Amino acid sequence: xxxxxxxxxxxxxxxxxxxxxxxxxxxxxxxxxxxxxxxxxxxxxxxxxxxxxxxxxxxxxxxxxxxxxxxxxxxxxxxxxxxxxxxxxxxxxxxxxxxxxxxxxxxxxxxxxxxxxxxxxxxxxxxxxxxxxxxxxxxxxxxxxxxxxxxxxxxxxxxxxxxxxxxxxxxxxxxxxxxxxxxxxxxxxxxxxx
Amino acid sequence: xxxxxxxxxxxxxxxxxxxxxxxxxxxxxxxxxxxxxxxxxxxxxxxxxxxxxxxxxxxxxxxxxxxxxxxxxxxxxxxxxxxxxxxxxxxxxxxxxxxxxxxxxxxxx
Numbered sequence: 001x002x003x004x005x006x007x008x009x010x011x012x013x014x015x016x017x018x019x020x021x022x023x024x025x026x027x028x029x030x031x032x033x034x035x036x037x038x039x040x041x042x043x044x045x046x047x048x049x050x051x052x053x054x055x056x057x058x059x060x061x062x063x064x065x066x067x068x069x070x071x072x073x074x075x076x077x078x079x080x081x082x083x084x085x086x087x088x089x090x091x092x093x094x095x096x097x098x099x100x101x102x103x104x105x106x107x108x109x110x111x112x113x114x115x116x117x118x119x120x121x122x123x124x125x126x127x128x129x130x131x132x133x134x135x136x137x138x139x140x141x142x143x144x145x146x147x148x149x150x151x152x153x154x155x156x157x158x159x160x161x162x163x164x165x166x167x168x169x170x171x172x173x174x175x176x177x178x179x180x181x182x183x184x185x186x187x188x189x190x191x192x193x194x
Numbered sequence: 195x196x197x198x199x200x201x202x203x204x205x206x207x208x209x210x211x212x213x214x215x216x217x218x219x220x221x222x223x224x225x226x227x228x229x230x231x232x233x234x235x236x237x238x239x240x241x242x243x244x245x246x247x248x249x250x251x252x253x254x255x256x257x258x259x260x261x262x263x264x265x266x267x268x269x270x271x272x273x274x275x276x277x278x279x280x281x282x283x284x285x286x287x288x289x290x291x292x293x294x295x296x297x298x299x300x301x302x303x
Binding site: 188 | 217221253265269277
């Protein structure tokens with residue numbers, strides 16, 4: 001039985017977080033949208049080169065990172081749900097989210113290291129310019145997101161959660177889910193669509 | 195079972211993981227013989243569904259003002275269609291719009 005405890009617990013037309021965060025979110029979505037389409041455009045002009053380069057990527061590492069970010073998103077969504085209900089252990093769930101996010105960074109480090117060790121760098125092919133640039137900018141988002149989650153953790157640790165606190169948690173959570181959204185498409189484009 | 199594992203967020207997490215595994219294991223196994231348009235469409239359709247689940251439920255756009263939800267859906271729809279058109283060979287880098295071979299075969303048969 002699936003229940004949604006949030007339903008009916010908030011006013012309709014509720015903007016999660018501060019409204020300003022959504023200006024940033026949509027700005028980021030537009031920029032990455034252009035990134036994705038640009039990649040597809042260049043790929044369609046040199047399919048054989050891109051396919052060969054994509055087959056050099058370790059799909060298992062990409063898959064591991066996808067599962068880590070999806071699970072991290074689950075932790076943060078669940079933490080927000082609990083904080084809203086005034087339930088305990090929202091902070092522990094956020095810690096779980098941070099652990100998965102940190103796992104993503106570690107996996108990425110190993111992935112980059114293996115590539116560089118085998119002589120594959122930014123200049124190896126047109127595909128790798130996109131690969132290093134896009135995943136690098138995304139990794140920066142993950143690292144900033146981990147800072148945000150650490151702040152959320154400190155808020156969730158406080159005994160009383162006010163409406164203001166919930167708003168901060170919502171805003172931080174939205175940013176973290178954006179990082180997940182961008183990775184879902186990056187994973188499909190770089191690691192799967194080959 | 196603790197309530198947290200019976201939540202909607204948990205069910206959706208399971209769906210997201212299954213969709214991810216489908217796109218890698220299943221699709222790459224059976225999709226090799228497909229034409230590039232159906233193959234890339236299937237991969238990007240799965241990504242579309244995953245992004246929509248994260249957007250509507252985890253980002254809570256389901257409960258947000260209509261304009262915000264529509265803007266997100268529009269972004270996702272436009273980007274997905276553009277990616278499918280380019281990867282699937284409908285739109286080509288020189289700007290021409292071409293009809294992929296599999297569509298020609300289908301229409302001709």
